[in-house]
Every structure is written in C-alpha cells, then in structure tokens.
Amino acid sequence: MFENLLYQNAASLIGDDIAAGRLPQALLFAGPAMSGKLTAALETARVLSCSGSPKGLWQCTCPSCLKHKSLVSPDLLLAGSRDCTLEIAAAAKTLKTAAQNNASYITAARYLFVRSVRKLTARFNQVLWEGDEKVSKIAAITSVIDEHLEEADPLRPLQELSDLEKTLETLTAQCLKLESSFMYDSIPVSQIRKASSWARLTAAEGKRVLIFEHADRMQDSVKNALLKILEEPPADAFFILTAERKNAVLPTILSRVRTYTFNERTAERQKEAVQRIFHEEGCESIAAYLNGFLPASAEEIEKEAFAFTDSLRHGDVPDIDALVKRLKNFEPRIMLSIFFDGVLKAVSQTQKTADAANSEPDGHSETAQDARHFAQGSRSEAAQLAYRKRISDAVQRSYEDIRVYNQSPVSALESLAYAFLEEAFSLAS
Template identity: 50%
Template sequence: MYDNLLHQTISEQLKSDLDSKQFPGSVLFSGPQGSGKLTAALETARILSCTETPHAIWNCTCPSCLQHKALVSGNLILTGPRDCTPEIAAASYAFLQAAANNASYLTAARYLFLRSVRKLTLRFSPVLWNDDDKINKIASVTSEIDEQLETVDFPHNLPDFKTVEKTCGKLVELCQKLEKDFLYASIPISHIRNVSSWARMKSSGGTKTIIIENADRMLESVRNALLKILEEPPEDTVFILTATRRSAVMPTILSRVRTYNFSERTLEQQQDVISRVFHKNSFSGSIDDYLQTFLPVLPDQLRQSAKSFLSEIASGHIPDIQGVIKECKNFEPRIMLKVFLRGLLEYQRPLFKTPSGAQASSCVVKAVQDCWNNVSVFNQSVQSALEVLVKELSKVNKMYGNVLLCVIM
C-alpha cells in the first residue's frame, strides 16, 4: 500500500485506517502543491476496490487493481481543475528516454506516461459531461487520444522507437488541445449534480471512489451542491477531496469530512521524487520547477514579461495586454499565469523599504491575488483579469506618489 507515495508520513495513518476499516466515506487530503495528494487519492481508490487476499499489496494482479493502476476503472471519477499538460510532457520525455535506451525502468516510465494522460482524460468522463453542449466536441478529442494510446498501451509490445516518438508527440498535442479548449478553471455545478446521480446508482463492482481536486477553488453554489450529497453519502461510495488551503473549504463541508494533512516535502525529498519518478538525476530544483521546464514559455521569460509589465505601469503607461498575452502563449496552461503573477510579486518587493511603500505593497499583493482568483475561481478571461489588474496597480501607483518607480530603478 502507498508504495508510490514518496516521503509522506501520512501514508502510515492511511494504511492504519484502511486496515482497521476506520476509513470514513468522506475525506479531505490537505497539503501544499506537489505533496502527493492526488497520488494518494488514486492509490486509496485502488486499495478500496481490491478483491484479493492479502489485501491491496502493491503488485496485486486482481482485475480491479490492474484497472485502477491503468486508470481505466469504471468505479473511479476524477474531477477538478489541474494543469495536467506539464506533467504529461515530463512523463513523455521520461518514457521516450527509456524507450530510446531500452532502460530497466521502461515499464515504469510507460505506466507514468499512460497515467499522466488519463489524469486529464478522466476529467472528461461522460458521467460528468452528460447533457453538456460541448460533449460531442470533447468526445472527438478524447476518442483520438484513446486511439493513439492503444499504440503504446499494455499489454501490447511497443512498436519501433520512431512510432513511439511520433505517438507521444501527437498525444501531447491532443492533450494540450483538450486542456486548453475544454478544461474548466473551477468545477461546474452540473458536474457535482451528475456525480451525485452516479454515486447513488448501485455498483456491482465494489466501492466507487469520487476524487474532487482543488475543492478549495469551488464556487459557493458548487460547494452547496456538494454539501447535499456529503450529508447523506451512499454506502458504497467514498469521496476524496483535495485542497491546498484547508481554510478556504466551507466549514460545513469540513465538518463532514476527516482531514488527512500532507506535509511539505523538503527540497532534497522533492529532488528524490524527480529522480525516482521522472528518472531525472541532475535536476537541482523543486518538483514545480522541474515541471515548469516543460511549459511552452519558460519561467524566466514569463518573469521577464512580468517585469516589463510592471515597469510600464510604474512609468505611467498602459501595458499592451494583448501583446503580453500573445508573448506568453495565451497563458496556456494556466500555471503560466501563476508564474507571471508571482513574478510581479517578486519585482514589487523593494516597496518594503519605506512605510508608505509597505502599505502600497499590501495593495499590490491583494490586486495580484484578486487577478488570479478572477481567472482560477470565477472563470474570467485572462485579458479581462489583466485589464482590471492594470487599473488597480495604476491606482496604487498614483495614490502613493508614483511609488512603483522604485521597482524599476
């Protein structure tokens, strides 16, 4: 159990609760980004479904465990916003390196890539998108992804390297299209309602697991819809919510779930994860840093764009927002917008040198946080959110006597 959850002591508590049958029907996995919450949630779903004795050992070959390892179980629903494509690109790179060198870890790298793709496609289950007007367009993309996956999926032997390379390239491209065109910034209320109906249908295949990622980013109406089913959960269904900010989860939801707290991995531990999972031994940064090296625009370029953006405002000019968006490849995936906004926060730090500057800084931080929330929670377009941000930062600059000039000196 939890052999793939590295450097997390909470795994012992999870094992204990599952072994003693004290694992509740609704839980919250809370912890920093990159702490293994989704890995733990997927592994928990496998353990709950296992039909063999001894129960749920890592190399169990019962049909249910094999389906869960491949992320093709009919008893698993995964929903919630996530930047999936950087991990898919990183997994593709690891897989191709292993295939090119016939490495000893080829099977593991193959699973890594397949699972990374399905962590995205699971979010487009017909169960979730039933009656949505986009379902036919989504189905055309997911069908093509499934067709391409057949080429590199188990139990087939891998084709020649050129075919594998071409297939991986096509899959990365299709996944980028699927995420860019259809993945929501926060969970639609219709998905919770559809999940609720599905959860109440009797299953002949054992425990159903519903994983809701980033539950702290749900709108109030969605939270209320979720609360209704958590108040009376079906007996054969387990709900696993994940969140980076437990404090942002509704108190009434918190009262109905058991929280498992995931600790932040040290930098050394994160580098070990990169080495053991992605088979990259020479990387010196964090997991986030590594995945960001696979973004369409590199982090350093995004931060430089942020510096130019802030400099324009500090000089009393209006930045070319459309030009910034184009330069940053439409901020797709959305994690690129987060890197850009973090760059703004880094470059405004000189404001702390004076009392008035510190006051201005608090206003800047709030405006930047509001910009991210407008996009990630309220589904506002990036252009509209940046336009609002420019107005707010210009107002702060004027209110405090061109205080932003100190950040470009």
C-alpha cells in the same frame, strides 16, 4: 499498498485504516502542492476495490487493479481543476528515454505516461459533462487522445521508436489543447450534482470512489452541494477531497471528513522523488522539474511580469499582443499563475521602494522618484493596504476572466493595465 507514495506518513495511516476496516466514507487529504495527495487518492480507490490476496499490492493483477492502474475503472470519478500537461510532458520524456535505452523500467514508464494523460481526460467523463454545451467539442479531442493512448497501453506491444515518438507528440499536443480550452478553474455545481447521482448507482466491482481536487477553491454553491452528499453518503461510495489550505474548506465539511495531513518533503527527498518517478538526476524539486517543461522558464515569465508592471509605473501601456505571443498565449495555463504572482511581487517591491524613498527626503534617484510617483497618496498604512487590496482584486479578476470566463489573455491584460493606470491616476489626483 501505497508503495508509490513516497515519504508521507499519511500512507501508513490510510493503509492501517483500510486494513482494520475503519476507513470512513469521507476523507480529506490536506497538504502542500506536489505532496502526493492525488497519488494517495487514486491508490486508495484501487486498494478499496482490490480482490487480490494479499489485498492492495501494487503488483496485483486482479481485474479491478489492472483497471485502476490504467485509470479506466468504471467505479472511479475524478473532478476538479489541475495543471496536468507539464506532468504529461515529463512522463512522455521518461517513456521516450526508456524506449531509446531499452531501460529496465520501461513498463513503469508506460504506466507513468498513460496515468498522466488519464489524470486529465478522466475529468472530462461524460457523467460529469452530460448536457454541457461544450461536450461535443470535448469529445472530438478526447476521442483522438483515447485512440492514440491505446498504442501506449502497457498491456500492448511497444511501438517502434519512431512511431512512439509521433504518438507521444500527438498526445502531448492534444492534451494541451484539452486542458487550455476546457479545464474549469473550479468545479461547477452541476458536476457535483451529477456526481451525486452517479455515486448512488451500484458499483461494478468493489466500491465507488469520487475524488474532488482542490476543495479549498470551490465556490460557495459548490461547497454547499457537496455538503449535502457528505451528510448522507451512499452505502458503497467513498468521497476523497484534496486541499492545499485546510482552513479554506467549510467547517461543516471538515466535521464530516477524516483529515489525513500531507507534509512538504525535504529537498533531498524531493530530489529522490524526481529520480524514482522520472528517472532524472539532480533536480531540486518536483515543481522545478515540471516547470522545466514550460515553453518559457518561470524566471522569464516573472521578468515579463516585472516589465509589464514597470511600463504601467511609467504611465505607458505595454505591447500586450507581443507579450502574450512571447509567452505562447499562456499555454499551459499554469503560466498565468506565475505571471500574475510576478505582477503582485513587482507591485509589492515598488511599494517598498516608495516607502523607503518617502522616509528619506534626499532620495532623488530615478528609481526612488518613479516608485514614489507610482505609489504617491499611499502615505498612511490604511491607504497602502487599500491600494494593495484593489490591485490584488484587479489581478484576481483578470485571472478569473481567463480561467473561469474564457476571456482571451490579451483582453484580460488590457483590462488589468487600465485598472492599474486608473489606480495611479486616482492616487495622483
């Protein structure tokens, strides 16, 4: 039970509560990114429905466990935003390498890849999307993914290497298209209501489990709709929420869940996790390993963010079309987070340089003068805080315009650029 959840004390606590029959119907798994919260949630769902003896072993071959291990159980519903495509690319590499070397872990690699894909496609379950105007476009992509994913199923004979490579390439491309085009940044309230109706149906086997990722990112209307379900949960349904910031979850929701805390793994344990999961040596963390599958490195993306901000600091609008092309249209969308974090970091550093220049009357370097000019007017602490808040809000709006309202990155960055210039003009006037 929970053999695939590495170095988290929460695993034994959850397992003990299941074994003792004292697991509540509403749970919160809280902790940093890459700490295994979704792995724990999926494993909890499997163990709750396991009919094997002893209950919950990963090697169990009961019908329910086989479905849960392949993430095709009709009693599991998964919702919430997630950057899935880097894990899919990493799992594809693991499977390809295992097949090339006829490795002993080939079956585990096949499960790793299949599960990584279905962590994405499960979020597009018809239960959640019925009636949505995008459902036909989504179905066109998921049908292609499902067709090709059958070839990678661990219960089927393994394809010849050349055919397997084509299958992996097709699936990786289709998954990127699905995630970039249709993944919501926050669960729509309509999906919470549909999930609530689904939870009241009788389970096919065992228990119905609903997993909602990023409960800390939910909009207020969504949080309130979720609260209504948790107040009177159906008898055979379990609700598992995940969050990176527990304090961002509604207090009324916290009062109705049992929280299991997940901790940041040490650097050494993260290295071991990468080795055991992806069979790669020497990587310092899971996040660093996955970011290695970005079309541009995190360092390159941050460098572009600094150059973007630097152009605006000089009063110039950069070539945004070229920027977006260099960064592959920000696909996968995690590149947006890295870029906008870089913009905020650049602004913060410019402000610090300006503060230092203002405190030294003889600071005549070009850098100091540029920084002082860009941030002039922010002489008081209150003015500095207000300036940073307005810039931060502008960055957040641009991010949401892309992720929530599906605006093109070019249009969103153009709006952000002019927001920067307006701020600079207002400070100078």
